[in-house]
Amino acid sequence: MLTARAWTLLGVGIALTGSGILLGYTDITRLGLLLLLLLGVTAVFARRASGDLRITRTVQPISIGRGQRATVTVIATNPAARRTGVSRVREQVDSRLGESQEFVLPAIGAHDAERLQYVVQGTVRGAHRLGPASRVIEDPFGLTRRRRTDERVDELIVLPTVTPLGPAQPPGAGIGSEGEIPQMVALHGDEDVSIRAYHQGDDLRKVHWKTTAHRGELMVRQEDRPSRRSALVLLDGRSNGHRGPSGQDSFEWAVSCAASVVVRLAELHYSVHLATAETLADASVDAPGEPGEQLRRLATATTCDSETFRRLRLRAREAVRAGAIVVAILTDVEDRVDDIAAMRQPGASGLAFILDTGTFVDPGAAPSAGAQLLRAALAGAGWRVCVVRSTTSVLEAWQEVSRRSLIRVGAL
Structure with a gap:
């Protein structure tokens, strides 16, 4: 397209040409025609010099933890047989990763390539877009501007915060196993x-x-065949149960806790099932997964409604019928406590983290009545329970439910 300078030049050229013809001044007419010719020739050569570039992008690493950085490399390849012109490249970046990047891309020879790099930092959990990249080419006179956009988009996963849980482990291995039983x-x-x-x-x-x-x-x-103890991690994602400022709310604490427990159970060689609204949607609650894949699922975890959580509880109960241990991260909303309590099978342990969500709004708030009632109900059913306030760390909560002093009648 023509720039403002080009439109001005076009207007002056037409005016001079018309005036010269009307007034009979040949030199003025020639000057006007020269300006119009310059504009046309510039447009033709600018189009030829723009070229078609192939934009590719690599991200290293492809997933990072919160607060970590990733290096993005943009490779512009010229597949044509002629040299491209100088252009400006604007790389769209998700605002949660930082500002969009702008570069000056030098002329690229035939079948050659140019590399551009920039660094992004993950501050918010989730899947973030990188791209598309748009390229603006102007001629040396500033008369024409050509914009081209490469529609390719890549993704960077920012994983939830994983807290090392130390040597503590869930008491009681339970009787559940994955694969062959010895x-x-x-x-x-x-x-x-x-x-x-x-x-x-x-x-x-x-x-x-x-x-x-x-x-x-x-x-x-016959040799004994190996088996693995199994566990299920249940994440209560009900939107009406979580509170707090964005990024520091109770749901983010719950996701970070689930991620830390998944990693710790994998270190202890448990076969881990993850029960979230996302795993319910693709029916993967029934199948154990690798820690890396489950962390990526938690990276994109979102809140859900009460009906989704009800169906998730039912599916999770089916997954632990063989006696897997259950780790539940729950809000203080009282909703069918008996359904959750019944998930712990005889001979297996149940660990519950109950979020006192009012403290995520006001750290000094009085203990929630709902959290205390839920704690009493689950403890009476043989669960090991910890009520979590906004100031409680994931490590402190894990050490609390792992203490032997929490053993009650019927619990492990």
Whole structure:
């Protein structure tokens, strides 16, 4: 498109050409035509010099923790056989990562490339957009301006804050397991359950001679197959239950707690199920996941309504029927406490963090009646419970529910 200078030049050229023709002044007419010719030639050459650049973007690393930085590299490649002109590049950046970036991109030779770099800092949990990149090309006279936008958009994940929870671990492993359950060697009868035929390469020291003599073929003892203890982390994301200023509200504390517990349970070799509104939507509550993937899910976790949380509780109860331990991060809203209490299976432990959400608005607020009632109900059902105020750290809360002194009748 033409710039303001070009429109002015076009107007002057037309005026001079018209005046020269009307008044019969040949020199004025020639000057007007020269200005118009200059404008046309500049427009043609500016179009040819703009070129088509291919913009790609790499982010290192692709996910960061809150407060950490990532390096973004923008690579502009010229696939054409002619040189491009100088241009200005504006890289759109999510405002939560920082300001949009502007660069002067030098002329790029045929089949050559130019690299531009900038750094962003993650201050807010979530998935943040990087791009698109727009390029503005002007001719040396400032008469034409051409804008091109590369629609490619990349994403940077800012993970929730993960607090190291130290050596403390949840008491009671529970009876739940993921995958194969170990089979023990039978001592009285039913030898076929744990004894199988010999396969080439089996250790001869494991030959079961009694069964071999009885069957007339070589039999070996079946090795125990590995199993993993299982756990479920339930995140109460009800929007009517969380309070506090943005970024420091009770929901952010809950997400950070869930992330820290997921990492700690993975360190203890638990097979971890994550129950949030997002995992309910894609039915992944039933399947354990890797810590990295679950942290990325928590990075994009959002609040939900009460009906979604009700369906999440039902799905979570199905996932722990085998006896997995349950870690629940709850608000102080009293809503079907019996549903949550019943999630802890006999022989398995239940750990609950109850958020006193009023303290996230006013740190000096009196203890919430709802939090105390919920604490009493869950403790009576054999849960280990910690009421969390805004000043309570995730580490302090974890150490509280891990203390042996919290053992009650029916609890582990």
